[in-house]
Amino acid sequence: MEPDVCQLVELLGVLWYPEETSAVIGGPDRGMSCRNVLLTGCSSGIGLALAVRLAKDELKRFRVIATMRNLDKREALEKQAGPALDKTLEIRQMDVTSEESIRRCVEGIPQRRVDVLVNNAGLGMIGPVESQSVAAMKNLFDTNFFGLVRLVREVFPDMKRRRRGHIVVMSSVLGLQGLIFNDIYSASKFAAEGFCESLALQALKFGVNISLIEPGPVVTEFERKLYEEAACMDLSAVDQETLDIFQGFYMAYSKEVFTVLGQSPDEVAEHTAKVILAEKPPFRYQTNSLYTPMTTLKHADPTGNLPLNAFHQMIFQHDRLFKASLSLLKMLQWRKRRDVSYNKSP
Numbered sequence: 001m002e003p004d005v006c007q008l009v010e011l012l013g014v015l016w017y018p019e020e021t022s023a024v025i026g027g028p029d030r031g032m033s034c035r036n037v038l039l040t041g042c043s044s045g046i047g048l049a050l051a052v053r054l055a056k057d058e059l060k061r062f063r064v065i066a067t068m069r070n071l072d073k074r075e076a077l078e079k080q081a082g083p084a085l086d087k088t089l090e091i092r093q094m095d096v097t098s099e100e101s102i103r104r105c106v107e108g109i110p111q112r113r114v115d116v117l118v119n120n121a122g123l124g125m126i127g128p129v130e131s132q133s134v135a136a137m138k139n140l141f142d143t144n145f146f147g148l149v150r151l152v153r154e155v156f157p158d159m160k161r162r163r164r165g166h167i168v169v170m171s172s173v174l175g176l177q178g179l180i181f182n183d184i185y186s187a188s189k190f191a192a193e194g195f196c197e198s199l200a201l202q203a204l205k206f207g208v209n210i211s212l213i214e215p216g217p218v219v220t221e222f223e224r225k226l227y228e229e230a231a232c233m234d235l236s237a238v239d240q241e242t243l244d245i246f247q248g249f250y251m252a253y254s255k256e257v258f259t260v261l262g263q264s265p266d267e268v269a270e271h272t273a274k275v276i277l278a279e280k281p282p283f284r285y286q287t288n289s290l291y292t293p294m295t296t297l298k299h300a301d302p303t304g305n306l307p308l309n310a311f312h313q314m315i316f317q318h319d320r321l322f323k324a325s326l327s328l329l330k331m332l333q334w335r336k337r338r339d340v341s342y343n344k345s346p
């Protein structure tokens, strides 16, 4: 059997650093050997874009194990991976709510070597809290929070033993700052952030890095599924005033926010690739600089009143100003995209 490109690069690493024959599996790579990247939720969105971005890395620095819950949905990834498929990218099944499925997948990786874990699989949820069932909330936490915990329990001990590794977690700006009608989703991302902040202290001692990626809105299936669910939500237990805010304000502006401020999955994948490649990866990384002022408010006032009042005023008192700001941003984004396309033309 012919060695694949990754094996050849690893072999080169051994020739280059003959004193470190361990460079093939588990030893220091000095950027020479391929890193095994285990990625979750790769049938769509950010996971798919990142899997493709890493698998097509020009310097062939990664061997991507792209996982998805349902392998019947592999077609989009196979198509975009193109010639990288079964060379620098392989597709495997993994449901992050099942310990058995996670174990089976990790056991299938040679030496169980996961150099980089990207915890990306996630679910969204919007709406007044009284319209959502506790079962649905538990299901969301089972994926967004306990899915992360299960994966970490599976790969972190090996990383500690090898004294290297990188755990990258797809969080959100809503893991830093709550947003109206995103109560449960935001809570799940806060949980992930708290978990990682605690774990990072131990990880540092073992030479393992942890990074939280915090995107703002990203235009993916995520958004479509949210609106689909909102359209058939049972709102019978919700009072009229709350309904008016949810349907009249939140739903109307949320779509506008995604259109104006939303990033593409490719943009988020590019930012995440930078974090993975960084010599000293940051613990937190926001992909959309337009959201930095929102999260900075929180740190400016330890009582927490500053962001709360700012959001309250923006939603309930200055909604016209908010609308005008969105229109201005829309125009600026349009001009930016237009300039980019002009620059691209020959």
Ligand code: NAD
Pocket: 040, 041, 042, 043, 044, 045, 046, 047, 068, 069, 094, 095, 096, 097, 120, 121, 122, 123, 124, 143, 170, 171, 172, 173, 214, 215, 216, 217, 218, 219, 220, 221, 222, 223, 265
């Ligand atoms: P997406 O819906 O396209 O991707 C989520 C993926 O997770 C899907 O492929 C889905 O099948 C998978 N998934 C769900 N439950 C799973 C399970 N039990 N096991 C394995 N896979 C499962 O949406 P996306 O925007 O690409 O979301 C990716 C991550 O980014 C999520 O964690 C999400 O919370 C986060 N995020 C998204 C946005 C956004 O606006 N889209 C913003 C910030 C953060």
